[in-house]
Amino acid sequence: MAQLQLFAKLKEIVGDANYHDVPDQMARFLEEPRGLYTKGAQCAVTPTTVEMVQKVMQFAYQNEISVVPQGGNTGLVGGQVPAMGNEIVLSLVKMKQVRDVDPSTNVMTLEAGVTVLDAQKHAEEANRLFPLSLGSEGTCQIGGILSTNAGGTAVLAYGNSRDLCMGVEAVLADGRIYNGLSKLRKDNTGYDLKDLLVGAEGTLGIITAASLKMFPRPRTFETALLNIASPQVGVDIFELVRERAGNRLTSFELLPTIGMDLQLKHNLINRDPRATETPTGWHILLELSLFEGDHDGALLAILEDLFEREWVADASLCNSVADRQLMWLMRENYAECQKREAQAIKHDISVAIRDIPTLIEQVDAVAEEILPGIRSIAFGHMGDGNIHYDFLAPIDFEGDLREIAPAIHDATYEILAKLNGSISAEHGIGQLKRDLLAQKKDPTALDMMKSIKLALDPKNILNPGKVVSP
Numbered sequence: 001m002a003q004l005q006l007f008a009k010l011k012e013i014v015g016d017a018n019y020h021d022v023p024d025q026m027a028r029f030l031e032e033p034r035g036l037y038t039k040g041a042q043c044a045v046t047p048t049t050v051e052m053v054q055k056v057m058q059f060a061y062q063n064e065i066s067v068v069p070q071g072g073n074t075g076l077v078g079g080q081v082p083a084m085g086n087e088i089v090l091s092l093v094k095m096k097q098v099r100d101v102d103p104s105t106n107v108m109t110l111e112a113g114v115t116v117l118d119a120q121k122h123a124e125e126a127n128r129l130f131p132l133s134l135g136s137e138g139t140c141q142i143g144g145i146l147s148t149n150a151g152g153t154a155v156l157a158y159g160n161s162r163d164l165c166m167g168v169e170a171v172l173a174d175g176r177i178y179n180g181l182s183k184l185r186k187d188n189t190g191y192d193l194k195d196l197l198v199g200a201e202g203t204l205g206i207i208t209a210a211s212l213k214m215f216p217r218p219r220t221f222e223t224a225l226l227n228i229a230s231p232q233v234g235v236d237i238f239e240l241v242r243e244r245a246g247n248r249l250t251s252f253e254l255l256p257t258i259g260m261d262l263q264l265k266h267n268l269i270n271r272d273p274r275a276t277e278t279p280t281g282w283h284i285l286l287e288l289s290l291f292e293g294d295h296d297g298a299l300l301a302i303l304e305d306l307f308e309r310e311w312v313a314d315a316s317l318c319n320s321v322a323d324r325q326l327m328w329l330m331r332e333n334y335a336e337c338q339k340r341e342a343q344a345i346k347h348d349i350s351v352a353i354r355d356i357p358t359l360i361e362q363v364d365a366v367a368e369e370i371l372p373g374i375r376s377i378a379f380g381h382m383g384d385g386n387i388h389y390d391f392l393a394p395i396d397f398e399g400d401l402r403e404i405a406p407a408i409h410d411a412t413y414e415i416l417a418k419l420n421g422s423i424s425a426e427h428g429i430g431q432l433k434r435d436l437l438a439q440k441k442d443p444t445a446l447d448m449m450k451s452i453k454l455a456l457d458p459k460n461i462l463n464p465g466k467v468v469s470p
Helices: 003-014 023-030 050-063 116-125 142-148 231-248 257-265 298-308 321-332 334-341 353-370 401-418 434-440 443-456
Strands: 043-045 067-070 088-091 098-102 107-111 165-171 177-179 206-213 220-228 249-256 282-290 314-317 348-350 375-381 386-392
Touching: 003 043, 003 050, 023 043, 023 088, 050 067, 050 088, 050 165, 050 206, 067 142, 067 206, 098 116, 107 116, 107 142, 116 142, 142 206, 220 231, 220 298, 220 321, 231 249, 231 282, 231 298, 231 353, 249 257, 257 282, 257 321, 257 334, 257 375, 282 298, 282 321, 298 314, 321 334, 334 375, 334 386, 353 375, 353 386, 353 401, 386 401, 401 434
Parallel strands: 043 088, 067 088
Antiparallel strands: 098 107, 107 206, 165 177, 165 206, 220 282, 220 314, 249 282, 249 375, 348 386, 375 386
16 A cells, blocks of 8 residues: 555544644654654654554554654653654543542542643542652653653652552554553452553553552641751661651652752742751752641651751751742752753662662762763652762863763763662663663563563564664
């Protein structure tokens, strides 16, 4: 069948309003946030139902045309955009149905195109909490966050996306529909196929809907920003706070002061959230969630103990909703302030919590040897071991930081390997880390992954060039 006739058939399947092949229409499906990948595509389609997704995949399988599943297009490793240049981009952006919200079982079933922010709102309307929270929550979608197993700032208390998912509906490479939506907490009927699809980045199937856990809503939050001397003190504080607060400790973020300095410089925040009488180079942003029956002042009591131990030099305690909003805005701006300041080298990595100080000490030292004056910004989710380890070009640097990046990457990953860490904590593999995965992953694990890919996608048409190739 001639090319024009072939894609006319696809257009007939999805309808004119859901078929996009004009460059201006396609740009939003092809341009990813970091601008690293710029391949084109045959077209983009925006199906509105799972049955339409099924027909698209049957068409693609029959004609051996590759398909790139896409959610909100917020991914940072190129998993959601074409790697070859001749694929169909299949965006779930129009699949936004709320199929069910069941407070009695604390489960809601949403289609893949619902944004995380809207998922939070749907839970709130049922007086429940959907705890996943991350900087792109207004844009990123349920299908995308499950496909990448996204984390966020509340993993410490509630787990990552995989932990929040009870089941999925997905369309496989040949067009079969896997109906694994479930409200069951216990179901030992064979392999957990949901866990194959979650985190697979659309290489094994296209998630079209998911059953998601909800939780009781906190009555209030207690939030503070602590001034500390070093990451090691942060680890010590984490152990004490978790012992005292238990599961009420929702978030525990490590933040270098340079990030707040840059935000003030670039007018990303309207006032300094830090306690400024005793400045330090590091900070901890921590939050407790209090429920019915919990007494107010739990965090204040813990802070008094921390001051007595001289682990905290100063602290800023939230006294209003506005204070809390400012602190969390500051936390989410750590990526944006780098973009406005200078060229950056970025890593999304994880180690055991106790190894974070060693990681930062060793990587900073090696980076300084490679490029004197390079500015380290190691920040993130200390409470679950995930550090976003970034570097900014030195002040007045006139070179191209991309020329330095390979040496920084190699040194970082070498130290990470000695600490038994992970090269990808929450952003996924995509195109960016595909070759690195082949180098670093256990060979037996890689063989197992390739075998699964071959079994579910024998023609290699689902998101080729990402994660692994069969």
